[in-house]
Amino acid sequence: MPDPTSILVIGELVDGAPAPATLEAIAAARALGGGPVGVMLAGESVGNAAQTAIASGADAVYAIESALLADAAPDAVVAAAAAAVAAAGPRIVLGAKTLLGRDVMPRLAFRLGTALASDCTALALDGDGRLLATRPTYGGNADATVRCLGTPAVASLRPGTVDALEADATRTGEVVAVDAAIDEATVRTRSIERVEQAASGLRLEDARVIVSGGRGLGGPEPFEQLAELATLLGGAVGASRAACDAGWVPTSYQVGLTGKTVTPELYIAVGISGASQHMAGCANAKAIVAINKDAGANIFKDARFGVIGDWAKVLPAFTEQLHELLSGSTRQPG
Amino acid sequence: MTAKQVLDPETPLSAFRIEDDRVAAASNMAPVINGFDEQAVEAALRIKEAVDGTHVTVLSYGTDFALDVIKKPLAMGADDLVLLQDPAFENVIDPMLTVAALVAAIRKLGDVDLVLAGRQASDWDNAQVPAGIAEALGWPIATIAKHVEVDGTTVRVQRVLPDGHELVEAALPAVVTVSNELGAPRYPNMRGIMGARRIQPAVWSAADLGIEPTEVAPAFELVSLAAPERRVETEMITGDDDADAGRKLALRLREEHLV
Numbered sequence: 001m002p003d004p005t006s007i008l009v010i011g012e013l014v015d016g017a018p019a020p021a022t023l024e025a026i027a028a029a030r031a032l033g034g035g036p037v038g039v040m041l042a043g044e045s046v047g048n049a050a051q052t053a054i055a056s057g058a059d060a061v062y063a064i065e066s067a068l069l070a071d072a073a074p075d076a077v078v079a080a081a082a083a084a085v086a087a088a089g090p091r092i093v094l095g096a097k098t099l100l101g102r103d104v105m106p107r108l109a110f111r112l113g114t115a116l117a118s119d120c121t122a123l124a125l126d127g128d129g130r131l132l133a134t135r136p137t138y139g140g141n142a143d144a145t146v147r148c149l150g151t152p153a154v155a156s157l158r159p160g161t162v163d164a165l166e167a168d169a170t171r172t173g174e175v176v177a178v179d180a181a182i183d184e185a186t187v188r189t190r191s192i193e194r195v196e197q198a199a200s201g202l203r204l205e206d207a208r209v210i211v212s213g214g215r216g217l218g219g220p221e222p223f224e225q226l227a228e229l230a231t232l233l234g235g236a237v238g239a240s241r242a243a244c245d246a247g248w249v250p251t252s253y254q255v256g257l258t259g260k261t262v263t264p265e266l267y268i269a270v271g272i273s274g275a276s277q278h279m280a281g282c283a284n285a286k287a288i289v290a291i292n293k294d295a296g297a298n299i300f301k302d303a304r305f306g307v308i309g310d311w312a313k314v315l316p317a318f319t320e321q322l323h324e325l326l327s328g329s330t331r332q333p334g
Numbered sequence: 335m336t337a338k339q340v341l342d343p344e345t346p347l348s349a350f351r352i353e354d355d356r357v358a359a360a361s362n363m364a365p366v367i368n369g370f371d372e373q374a375v376e377a378a379l380r381i382k383e384a385v386d387g388t389h390v391t392v393l394s395y396g397t398d399f400a401l402d403v404i405k406k407p408l409a410m411g412a413d414d415l416v417l418l419q420d421p422a423f424e425n426v427i428d429p430m431l432t433v434a435a436l437v438a439a440i441r442k443l444g445d446v447d448l449v450l451a452g453r454q455a456s457d458w459d460n461a462q463v464p465a466g467i468a469e470a471l472g473w474p475i476a477t478i479a480k481h482v483e484v485d486g487t488t489v490r491v492q493r494v495l496p497d498g499h500e501l502v503e504a505a506l507p508a509v510v511t512v513s514n515e516l517g518a519p520r521y522p523n524m525r526g527i528m529g530a531r532r533i534q535p536a537v538w539s540a541a542d543l544g545i546e547p548t549e550v551a552p553a554f555e556l557v558s559l560a561a562p563e564r565r566v567e568t569e570m571i572t573g574d575d576d577a578d579a580g581r582k583l584a585l586r587l588r589e590e591h592l593v
């Protein structure tokens with residue numbers, strides 16, 4: 001039933017389940033208060049994902065199934081999302097700035113006659129129930145809050161800014177099947193081939209510890225020392241854009257506004273100046289440690305611990321000391 | 335292709351000021367062309383080299399332009415520059431008028447097969463004007479390209495993925511957004527710079543484009559612009575020398591159960 005007080009989340013499926021960012025968006029929609037929360041889920045089959053979404057706070061699921069949605073081509077997902085909006089008639093449409101969301105949400109917004117408040121870090125309603133969206137701009141140097149004037153308002157949430165709700169299997173909700181009339185002609189940008197490096201070891205996004213290197217390392221070789229430290233800590237290696245652009249490490253290492261968003265417990269930045277565009281990808285780490293020879297480097301502003309010095313001298317001693325501490329601890333009982 | 339003049343995103347933090355809901359840089363900071371837009375110029379020029387008869391027109395939207403800055407794509411090798419310039423074309427966070435003007439300009443140019451744009455602008459970081467153009471024109475779009483190839487009727491694009499890449503294909507006309515993985519944009523050479531001097535950009539106002547700016551409904555209004563809060567207390571670890579500081583850092587992290 002179209003409900004002009006409702007909020008519709010544009011969901012995403014990963015291996016048949018709602019993506020973490022989708023569950024976060026549901027939590028954000030609930031936190032806004034007001035009307036019921038619907039979720040669009042689109043795929044070859046939606047199956048149990050609908051129940052997961054309901055358990056995580058959705059009141060309704062708009063399920064769109066089509067073989068053409070199997071590999072989530074943005075063209076097909078935009079069409080599905082537009083059909084779900086037509087069915088739900090919401091006042092707010094909320095997505096997430098995931099890889100898919102980056103393509104789908106701006107296009108959906110323009111298809112609905114408005115624009116997207118993208119990559120939001122905070123959402124609220126004003127006195128008239130209109131959406132106030134806060135988003136980092138100027139690479140993180142200025143937070144802009146905008147009032148969304150479109151009907152519906154369309155926003156996307158930065159992943160990792162809101163915690164998903166605890167799943168509650170006793171919650172109930174309805175599942176509405178929507179026909180989005182997706183056919184071969186819908187998909188106009190066709191995927192010919194998708195090559196993903198088999199993530200050797202730990203994904204940056206899942207790592208509890210990340211050791212990241214920047215231009216200050218001066219070349220590709222020092223990254224081996226970072227890898228050694230990362231292995232010792234059970235973590236992964238990341239990099240700044242400068243290090244990736246220089247070809248020292250693959251672009252898949254890049255952390256930041258246009259790279260990966262990571263949320264480790266510990267982020268060790270070596271020879272990274274801490275440009276706002278880099279920090280946009282790691283500012284939600286629990287603790288940042290910076291090793292930089294420039295006392296004025298911006299990275300120290302965001303760091304919990306800092307060492308001013310030459311990484312080539314600091315890092316080996318740091319790694320060796322950690323090695324001792326950690327091999328000592330394994331001998332202790334418990 | 336589209337290009338935007340922005341504050342230099344490498345501007346040191348200390349030179350940024352937020353005043354009256356605008357971000358300004360200290361007065362000695364010159365504007366630059368948005369970095370990803372320079373990469374889009376580079377992509378366009380590579381296509382021009384590969385495909386005979388390619389004509390590269392640069393569209394830029396704004397209120398006032400630093401001519402020596404915005405002419406850089408011409409010096410790099412683009413054929414034409416059209417400035418969409420009007421007092422109403424302010425650089426605001428809302429993209430609706432930008433999209434309307436660029437779409438009108440593309441229609442006015444007429445014979446456009448491919449629109450190339452940077453993946454996002456380093457000021458508002460909206461990353462949506464190209465999507466708006468594609469939706470308005472009903473053209474397919476491929477985003478975050480590191481390689482763009484055109485053959486007659488189709489465009490083939492290698493897109494950057496977080497852990498790899500994807501090859502996609504679409505029929506022309508189409509919109510493609512370009513990322514830094516495409517490679518460094520070329521430096522203008524002497525001939526290019528001299529050539530660019532002789533090219534006078536065309537200037538199209540809102541009226542020339544047939545748009546009434548007040549009739550384009552904005553999607554947002556800016557409520558506030560503020561420097562983000564920093565919540566971190568930094569503890570500096572010092573030692574007798576760099577190596578000693580490194581060892582002490584390890585001990586502190588252990589104390590805090592961070593390792």
Ligand SMILES: Cc1cc2nc3c(=O)[nH]c(=O)nc-3n(C[C@H](O)[C@H](O)[C@H](O)COP(=O)(O)OP(=O)(O)OC[C@H]3O[C@@H](n4cnc5c(N)ncnc54)[C@H](O)[C@@H]3O)c2cc1C
Pocket residue numbers: 139213214215216217239240241242243254255256257258259260270271272273274275276277278281291292293294297309310311312343344369454455456
């Ligand atoms: C729109 C846009 C998007 C961007 N997206 C990203 C992104 O996703 N990720 C990203 O990282 N960047 C991004 N950038 C680029 C960003 O602005 C910076 O240019 C980049 O992060 C700088 O990388 P860096 O810190 O390694 O290099 P630099 O800024 O050059 O810093 C190198 C640091 O190393 C230190 N150093 C040098 N030698 C030593 C030594 N011997 N020992 C210790 N320290 C030393 C120096 O003091 C310096 O602080 C983006 C920029 C724009 C405009």
